[in-house]
Amino acid sequence: MSLLDFFKSTPEIRVDFNDGPCVEIMENADLHRVVMLDGNTIIHESEIQGNQWTRAHKKYYADWKLQVFRNNSKKVFEHKFDLKNKTVRINIDSKSLGDTLAWVPQIQRFAEQHPDSRIYVSQFWEGLFDESAYPKLHFIDPESTVENCYATYNIGYYFDDTPWHHPTDPRTLRLGQVATDILGIRYIEKRPFLTPVKNASRVVQQPYVCIGTASTAKCKHWLYPKGWQTIVDYVKQNGLETMVIQKEDTTLDRVNNQTGGKPITERIEQLSNCEFFIGLGSGLSWLAWAVGKPVVVIAGFSEPYTEFTQNCVRVINSDACTGCWNDTRYNFDRGDWNWCPRHKDTSREFECSKSITPEMVIHGLSTVMTINKSTN
Numbered sequence: 172m173s174l175l176d177f178f179k180s181t182p183e184i185r186v187d188f189n190d191g192p193c194v195e196i197m198e199n200a201d202l203h204r205v206v207m208l209d210g211n212t213i214i215h216e217s218e219i220q221g222n223q224w225t226r227a228h229k230k231y232y233a234d235w236k237l238q239v240f241r242n243n244s245k246k247v248f249e250h251k252f253d254l255k256n257k258t259v260r261i262n263i264d265s266k267s268l269g270d271t272l273a274w275v276p277q278i279q280r281f282a283e284q285h286p287d288s289r290i291y292v293s294q295f296w297e298g299l300f301d302e303s304a305y306p307k308l309h310f311i312d313p314e315s316t317v318e319n320c321y322a323t324y325n326i327g328y329y330f331d332d333t334p335w336h337h338p339t340d341p342r343t344l345r346l347g348q349v350a351t352d353i354l355g356i357r358y359i360e361k362r363p364f365l366t367p368v369k370n371a372s373r374v375v376q377q378p379y380v381c382i383g384t385a386s387t388a389k390c391k392h393w394l395y396p397k398g399w400q401t402i403v404d405y406v407k408q409n410g411l412e413t414m415v416i417q418k419e420d421t422t423l424d425r426v427n428n429q430t431g432g433k434p435i436t437e438r439i440e441q442l443s444n445c446e447f448f449i450g451l452g453s454g455l456s457w458l459a460w461a462v463g464k465p466v467v468v469i470a471g472f473s474e475p476y477t478e479f480t481q482n483c484v485r486v487i488n489s490d491a492c493t494g495c496w497n498d499t500r501y502n503f504d505r506g507d508w509n510w511c512p513r514h515k516d517t518s519r520e521f522e523c524s525k526s527i528t529p530e531m532v533i534h535g536l537s538t539v540m541t542i543n544k545s546t547n
Contacts, residue, residue, distance in 0.1 A: 184239060184248050188322035189260075191335075192235050192252075195224035203247075204240040209233040228335040232324065232355030254288045257321035261354075262313065263294040264327035267387075268435075268454030269346065271296050272461050273479075274326050275305075276361040277350040282307035284356060291317050299435060304364035326350045330502040342497050345476055360481055363461050368440045375427055379412035381445040381464075382426075383455035385419035389508050390472040390495070391451045393532075394524040399423055401529040402449065402536070409540065416441050417455060447539050449532075452478050465539045469532055471523025472496050484535040491526040492519060 185195045200221035207215040215227035235252035291309045329336035351358040414427040448459035452470035473496040501512040
């Protein structure tokens with residue numbers, strides 16, 4: 172039965188699952204008791220009258236069953252959640268590049284498990300994804316309206332309201348798992364399909380490495396003194412050029428400076444032609460991974476399982492304080508550039524990053540460079 176037919180057959184009661192299950196009594200009526208169950212467990216119960224509605228706080232995917240009892244006794248209505256032939260909207264509630272790249276492949280897997288649904292995906296990176304590779308998804312702008320939407324899911328980190336948005340605390344999950352946890356599917360690491368770059372040209376003819384040394388949070392930065400210059404010099408000694416592709420400016424010597432607010436298509440082109448990427452636990456590393464390049468991730472603020480694992484060498488000093496991002500005692504504060512929840516304003520501030528030495532990074536690079544030489 173289509174959603175429109177369903178509404179026509181029961182005009183006095185309407186339901187939807189947009190940001191949680193909702194029951195609305197459309198006409199003047201006596202007192203009704205509404206019961207919302209996930210499986211056999213009552214999640215929400217409320218009494219409403221005609222021209223009133225009630226909604227459960229639980230917003231993630233569940234096996235919903237909605238029941239309505241008139242005058243607290245006779246059951247007059249029951250609806251079992253079913254996405255077949257329904258319209259679903261999934262909002263990526265984050266502008267971060269890494270979040271988007273991690274979550275779109277999982278949304279595609281959700282669509283594959285609900286092949287008869289019409290799924291709209293709201294996200295902020297217009298033109299990033301190869302829509303021909305996602306025939307089951309309709310990408311839309313966040314401001315777009317979707318008519319007759321049966322269910323809506325928001326994908327993001329909701330630290331202040333975790334129990335109602337997430338079955339599992341997102342701080343304990345892989346980034347990609349944040350989406351699958353909300354959508355009720357099993358997680359499998361999977362790269363996204365990006366829009367192919369047309370008429371790609373190679374800016375640097377000799378073999379080169381791309382790097383990204385900056386991020387939106389200081390805790391993600393590699394803060395070892397002169398660490399990046401040491402790596403640039405090491406790469407140069409091994410016959411490779413270094414291209415800096417971040418938005419922020421750089422003071423590094425002996426690099427090809429491609430910093431600035433360049434289009435994402437240009438970054439994809441630069442990464443497509445490089446040997447491998449060296450970066451942080453941030454968006455450019457995710458983009459390099461999406462392009463299919465080996466990635467060396469220098470990061471201590473998150474646990475190694477947090478980011479992607481395929482084709483990745485993770486550099487972390489496990490003897491230092493690490494993993495505050497995944498610590499359920501702390502909520503990440505985007506407004507605090509010096510966010511270091513365990514050791515802020517002490518001699519151990521940003522220890523996770525400062526304790527990663529260039530030698531540790533070079534050890535990771537040597538692994539990637541050996542593999543790279545064997546495949547070329």
